Amino acid sequence: MIYSTVVDSAVLAEHLDDPGWRVLDCRHQLSDTDAGARAYAAGHLPGASFVHLDRDLSGPMNGSNGRHPLPDPQLLAGRLGALGVSRETQVVAYDDSGGMIAGRLWWLLRWLGHDRVAVLDGGVDRWLAQGGLLSTDLPEPAPTLLEPTLRDWVVSTQEVLADVHDGQSCLVDARSPDRFRGENETLDPVAGHIPGARNRFFRDNLDAEGCLRPAAELRREFLALLAGIAPQQAVMSCGSGVTACHNLLAMEVAGLHGARLYAGSWSEWCSDPSRPVAGRTP
Template identity: 50%
Template sequence: MTGWTTLVQAETLAIALGRPDIAIVDCRFSIQNPGAGESAYLIGHLPNAVYAHLDRDLSNIGKQGVGRHPWPDAGTFTTKLGEWGISPQTQVIAYDDGEGAHAARFWFLMRELGHEKVAVLDGGWKRWTALGLPVDSSVKRPITTRYNGTFDTSRLLDADDVQQRLAAGEVLIDARGADRFRGENETIDRVAGHVPGAVSRPFPTNLDDHGRFKTPMQLADEFRALLGGKTAEETMVMCGSGVTACHHLLAMERAGLRGARLYTGSWSGWISDPSRQIATGA
């Protein structure tokens, strides 16, 4: 098999459980209660899954002025992968208990290392448990390995990159809720609004009424309409801190639109410099 590279269905993964070349990563996390995901993991998780904490493992929160969830250092992240038993040859599956955004952050981290065999569990924990599929509460220590790799930083943008690319006519898609984009009901960041020139597409728009990703054809039609003739390579995505925007990168790749870039600092990074302009409204 060539491997799963965007999504995997719960029924398919259930058949493959126990395969030695598969690693499962639990990415459950709540911004309101950062310890809740790990606590839930200890109560029950997919068999043999390891736990990845958004703040501790998938970000470098020690960096200042570049948003709430700065992109991690490659050496630190690849060391963690090795501790989890993940090598460049491993088929990796990530899941969470929301709409898939935290799992998508892990997916894009792996993709930026050049790791193709990584996918998100479509429907996540909710669908897995709704189907009555196996759950385990034991925490097994994986056999450690080495993961040598560096990030492809050409798809990672800072605020200056975003401004230059917007001026050149590229598209910037904001994955936050429409109310936060308009500058209403901002409960997370100290300043409300959006980057001037950005367009709004809340990331749950990528899902159907059952909480699973829309078909590749549906997603392609919707993103092409939003891009207005621009290519994926002329597209940037952002959100509040560079996490939920990865949901768009996953959805676009599912739609055959590969190559969009991530503004890693996103809104929380943008507002760290008071000289940057802010827009409100639709």
């Protein structure tokens, strides 16, 4: 069976020794970028390898391409291949933040054309709550080849800017409601949001235990948000193209396929003062 959205801890536990499965630890804190590596060293799911949001799952910043630019596809495929990920590998990504970072890896692998990837529902906390153990052993996966087949799932700033004027698509911002309104901005130099964007806080996709809510609930809420616009016309954004992937994951679980990603998101948009801003506070 192929898992392409989420997988629960019980299923993963049955496959920990399966050579066709690879587990990747994506833990990260925006305020302390070494926290994930420290957490991994202190204890990780057995057999898991660590990937870093900034170094592995993002490309270099140039001041105008956002805080987490997309990585070079060939470099990313090479890094994942070195960790034992091939076309036939079932990948499971996890974190400790409701899938916030794991969702980015999930989307990146699918962008590369690899559908055998799922997020561990509930992450490391759910794993531990259900009796799973952690390990400090470092895996030694056999390197393999992952050949990317890139999908046209990325929307440019120019396309978003054009849509501000013609309104042909639905731009959805995954940031918290206060940041969307232009309040309490601490990550980017400008507060506010892209004109015409709608807000869907990524944490609204989760239940009280940090697992994804039922597909029917997610479907109902996203359809209400899209308000008649087809999922294929939806574009997900956030602060830097990370939590937007969580909304893409939730839409996929809900059976709403085809939405794309504005990877630069708000941090790229606001780097140019000529671009319009909505919701800015005085």
